[in-house]
Amino acid sequence: MAATVHDVAQLALRGNASGGAAVRTVSRFLFRDLRRHARLLLFNSEFTRAEFTRCVGVSPAEKVVTPLGVEPRWFDAIPSPAAAVPYFVCVGNVRPHKNLRLLLTAFMRVAVEVPHKLVVIGQHSGFRTRDEDVLKDLNAPGDRVQFLGSLPDALVHQLVAGADAMILPSLYEGFGLPALEAMAAKCMVLASTAGALPEICGNAARYFDPTSVEALTALLREQASMDQHQRNAWVERGQERARQFTWNHTADLTANALERILQSGN
Known part of the structure; x- marks a missing residue:
């Protein structure tokens, strides 16, 4: 399984800003499922990658930063x-x-x-x-x-x-x-x-x-x-x-990461 994580705001924020207790509970379950089962996790920033580890925990998945691009x-x-x-x-x-x-x-x-x-x-x-x-x-x-x-x-x-x-x-x-x-x-x-x-x-x-x-x-x-x-x-x-942020660069980083996972056979 591969997944992209844009942020973990539902876990990082508190009170009403997080969406409330129900949203936090569901989000915690989904993110922990990713932590356990994903082979590849893509993050839009180094900050989000660090936040995932801080709020969700350490994952054995390969973790790659794939910044977004400007149209x-x-x-x-x-x-x-x-x-x-x-x-x-x-x-x-x-x-x-x-x-x-x-x-x-x-x-x-x-x-x-x-x-x-x-x-x-x-x-x-x-x-x-x-x-x-x-x-x-x-x-x-x-x-x-x-x-x-x-x-x-x-x-x-x-x-x-x-x-x-x-x-x-x-x-x-x-x-x-x-x-x-x-x-x-x-x-x-x-x-x-x-x-x-x-x-x-x-x-x-x-x-x-x-x-x-x-x-x-x-x-x-x-x-x-x-x-x-x-x-x-x-x-x-x-x-x-x-100009440093293009969707072509995002696509290349994503494709290369997926190819590595497929070739590893893990």
Whole structure:
């Protein structure tokens, strides 16, 4: 048996963020079954591989990291009408570990100093673990914060490409594909130091402590006043980083791992 593990959030997180006791119990059973019987385990990041061992246990299976890839279309120039005011964008579901509460708090602190809006894109319905308090807070700041829900891919691309920066405040992240997509679209990334984000973003993102409102507030303030020369340098670094993650590379790593397992006959 071979399996791909994208994260072990159901075991790593606590309380409502994990999906509750029932979800944790089922997840623990499924992951332990993988630990015992899988011959090959594929992980999207070194972080997830380490988390599997920490939360599930040591497995005799071969363990291979197969990072996700960025769709080539994200590198394409896309018409993006000039926004009336600059804005920050956040792409992520409204769940507690996405840490939108910290982002909202930090943004409202800096909103009195900068003209920016905050645009939040992501699904908010159908989750046992959605953050109801954040959903209420999203409606509080008037037109300075816009929660757009789920959108077509083309529109997400357009909004990301036109943003001053993408903010990823997650407390737990198994990979962080939106960060790479933003980099490909020439959008700067402000990312938390949690989970796999530093591993995936490397030196192409600006980082903050996801437990510190003050840290993110300061970073948003700096971002809003950054000159074009600095922005261009970060954008170039981001595109270079995003080009390192391709689906062809993912496919090659996966195929090679499967071939080794088949040839071993174990």
